[in-house]
Amino acid sequence: MTTFQSSYLELEPRELVRFVLREAGQIDNDAVNPAELLDYLKLAYISFDFTRELPSEIRQRVSSGQPRALLSFGDRLVATDSSLSEPKSRFSVLHEIGHYLLPHHQHTLYVCDDLGMSAWTRLAFEQEANSLAADLMFQGERFSLEANSLPVSAAAVKQLAEKYKASFEATARRLVEKNFRPCMLVVFKQDSGRQVVDPSAAQSWTVKYCVASPSFKLRFFDRVSGSIPAPLLARVAVPGRDIANSVQEKVQVGAATGGEQRRVNAEFFWNTYNVFALLTPEAPDAQG
Ligand SMILES: [Zn+2]
Incomplete structure (x- = not known):
């Protein structure tokens, strides 16, 4: 019997960012609207007080930092801690979208803490989600062009x-x-x-x-x-x-x-x- 191997389309993160921004109608906006990205990806979103309301079995998945955001693939749900500032909430939602979009990230439950979402995390998956979140937040290459002209x-x-x-x-x-x-x-x-x-x-x-x-x-x-x-x-x-x-x-x-x-x-x-x-x-x- 003849056997074929299948492979999947691997988009570069840069192409992925451009594709998603365009498809979700964000490419001409100054600031990206995370709610419209969530709608496009058919992900629900809630915000609640993680300190008081996060179930302990979920909290235990975080080693040392404070849990701030999560993505549940099964529930198609993104949640963020209601104590976050507006820019941090926006970034946290984009970070979870990063886990959702990156093809080799496991399709399970991500519980992300403040250390993982910081610029100096050493966790590879967190770095990748942070990088994709920043690319979405700053509209891919567009920010770079503007920053270099100022x-x-x-x-x-x-x-x-x-x-x-x-x-x-x-x-x-x-x-x-x-x-x-x-x-x-x-x-x-x-x-x-x-x-x-x-x-x-x-x-x-x-x-x-x-x-x-x-x-x-x-x-x-x-x-x-x-x-x-x-x-x-x-x-x-x-x-x-x-x-x-x-x-x-x-x-x-x-x-x-x-x-x-x-x-x-x-x-x-x-x-x-x-x-x-x-x-x-x-x-x-x-x-x-
Ligand atoms: Zn994460």
């Missing part, structure tokens, strides 16, 4: 975040990752120390993570460490300050391996949760 600046981050209804942090990361020009985003977090119980103690913000554009990594460095000097912090972290109202500074970056020190332009801004710095080369001709 200056590398806090004002551009604000403009694009509002357009795509994404968080400032996700937008700033994408702006740098997709940039042809050399630039780096440094995200600082507030240290939890004495100031938690002593409001008069000095705040300290240290580097949480960095993302660099490919050309920045090649020509300069791929990570910095350190904290923000108090006088600078006092100028940046002002309550009510607009994200586009940034502080420009020259920053000296020392090389950990004993290489030369380098001065870069740094634009500091904050969204009340994190302080950000966009680093670009000091010499204008190195920007191109």
